[in-house]
């Protein structure tokens with residue numbers, strides 16, 4: 422099952438509708454009102470809701486996600502398309518957000534280039550995604566078992582390299598605990614697929630389980646905790 426079939430789950434998802442990352446960004450921009458905002462790979466639009474902006478445009482590759490954002494969160498300006506080839510003119514947005522989606526993009530360098538292109542000079546780019554340590558390929562492996570569209574969660578160093586054209590204003594790491602049943606079931610897997618994701622956690626080394634704070638009760642995975650990086654960038658030149 423893909424994003425189109427699971428769009429409603431992303432509206433109700435506790436991982437997406439709340440979190441320390443949303444609180445951090447809301448607090449950071451609490452005294453700011455922007456003219457024109459773009460939320461890239463918006464899903465149901467939970468990230469776009471955090472900002473004060475006169476005009477909010479959301480974009481996603483899944484049209485059902487955009488429909489859910491309209492029906493459930495009241496967004497009206499919806500644009501279907503790929504994050505790596507944004508259908509907008511140059512230098513039009515004052516602020517752009519992209520939360521928990523970079524790991525899906527096949528061409529991350531093009532994505533950063535596109536954000537820079539459509540952002541106004543001195544505009545903000547707020548990026549949030551799962552980050553991995555150098556040696557934890559195991560989390561990427563598990564993500565790929567759960568979600569066939571998972572390409573790669575990056576290290577902080579890789580993200581800093583992708584974003585060379587921006588000025589990094591702030592960086593913050595937060596830990597996010599995931600309810601396993603909700604997380605592993607979000608894309609409507611078959612029982613066999615669900616079990617494969619669970620087994621991948623059970624098969625981790627004790628050291629890896631400790632790092633991911635994997636909670637197992639009576640042989641069943643209850644939760645795990647990963648890291649999200651919050652990057653606030655500024656566009657420095659045209």
Ligand SMILES: C[S@@+](CC[C@H](N)C(=O)[O-])C[C@H]1O[C@@H](n2cnc3c(N)ncnc32)[C@H](O)[C@@H]1O
Pocket residue numbers: 424431437438461462463464465466467468480481482483486502503504505519520521522525526527
């Ligand atoms: C985890 S959800 C995003 C959550 C959302 N940003 C939020 O904060 O609630 C990932 C989204 O990325 C979208 N997506 C995946 N690949 C994409 C691409 N290449 N371009 C645009 N959107 C993409 C999916 O359709 C999905 O809606």
